[in-house]
């Protein structure tokens with residue numbers, strides 16, 4: 355297509371959007387609704403995944419020794435941890451450190467510890483593995499060693515979030531698919547109006563020797579422009595909403611929670627999100643037009 | 654230029670609109686296709702444009718074998734000639750200028766070329782002053798002249814007109830015929846389907862007469878009624 359022809363068709367497409375203001379607006383609203391819901395799911399899943407990565411980096415396994423365990427027994431456990439190939443690193447928390455930590459947590463209420471010494475506490479090891487997926491097997495190995503009171507690991511959290519991401523993805527695919535179909539349907543109805551308004555014109559174009567594509571393009575451009583405008587508005591709305599949420603969350607209480615490490619900044623993912631919006635918006639518009647052309651215009 | 658070889662057209666409802674039509678039109682000719690309403694003139698024109706497919710026989714137009722033409726080739730066949738209809742078929746929301754330019758935009762002519770050719774075509778049909786008007790602001794004769802400017806703006810070597818004066822009064826009709834004659838003088842082959850006696854008689858051109866889909870006369874410098 356020549357540039358001059360493209361300009362002509364772009365103009366035609368935009369004029370038609372303007373002529374069908376109401377339906378164009380309805381189409382655009384649907385595009386916006388679908389894209390924003392898609393975006394919310396994407397961003398939610400992304401944040402979960404990023405948080406999983408963070409959690410995976412945290413010490414996954416904490417091993418508590420029996421508090422009566424003697425020096426010999428503790429060294430025995432430490433040796434077992436040190437020699438395990440799955441272990442990336444570990445730290446020891448002595449009874450003293452545990453007692454201090456307890457005092458910190460209790461703050462004003464630390465009187466309850468009055469009369470007790472660190473002897474009531476346990477030595478613990480915080481172990482970080484290379485691959486968090488190894489933690490169940492690692493835990494099993496450790497459990498066979500004498501003198502261990504209890505083992506805790508964050509794998510449960512990881513597994514929970516992994517399952518959550520899976521379901522979020524599944525549900526979002528389902529909902530977004532439905533919305534996309536509805537959007538395409540509404541866009542195709544918008545284009546139908548233009549097609550009907552221009553049926554006679556299309557007939558004349560054919561008599562004068564216009565090719566099918568020459569006739570189709572202005573309608574397709576009309577759909578694509580609706581899709582792109584919709585995706586731009588969706589992006590503006592999504593990024594505004596996300597930024598508000600993100601700054602509230604990242605400066606607020608959540609930040610300090612143990613498992614939640616904060617939300618991803620939009621700067622990092624914004625351009626990708628926009629590209630996704632633009633591509634899907636364009637495809638929706640084009641498909642909507644083509645569906646309509648196939649049905650109502652035998653070209 | 655145009656050749657029909659034993660062409661028949663049977664519509665789905667059983668109507669036979671053309672029977673075994675055979676004729677040839679040479680380059681530069683001016684030909685009337687005549688006959689009463691329903692005799693098959695429009696069917697003949699539609700078969701040339703491949704708006705309808707001939708049931709039997711072969712049609713050649715401008716080096717295209719119309720009867721074997723692929724669907725996608727139809728636009729190129731139609732660009733090779735200009736067409737004018739009884740109902741003008743102008744785009745109502747485009748100006749006279751844009752209506753004519755439209756035919757060139759479709760073939761993706763250069764904008765520069767469009768700006769050069771459109772005024773020339775409008776001048777030929779004597780409508781330069783109405784370039785900015787819309788079709789509804791024009792008389793029937795003026796609208797038909799716009800349609801003719803559109804038909805010739807790409808300089809086709811063939812112009813086909815189906816009842817071009819059907820909606821016009823006798824004086825305006827003669828004006829349009831004069832214009833067609835002038836276009837013919839410039840070397841364009843012209844084929845006009847009509848049932849109007851007076852315009853045929855005024856021109857004394859070749860006449861192909863149809864009756865119930867059969868060619869019953871093909872006469873050089875003929876009249877509407879066979880006087881031979």
Ligand SMILES: Nc1ncnc2c1ncn2[C@@H]1O[C@H](COP(=O)(O)OP(=O)(O)O)[C@@H](O)[C@H]1O
Pocket residue numbers: 664665666668669670688689690691692693694695696697
């Ligand atoms: N699409 C069609 N379907 C069925 N019959 C048709 C169709 N078009 C034309 N006819 C019939 O074919 C015959 C020739 O019609 P037409 O070519 O329009 O004649 P003319 O242009 O000479 O008046 C007529 O009997 C008409 O009723």
Ligand SMILES: [Mg+2]
Pocket residue numbers: 694695696815816
């Ligand atoms: Mg007719």
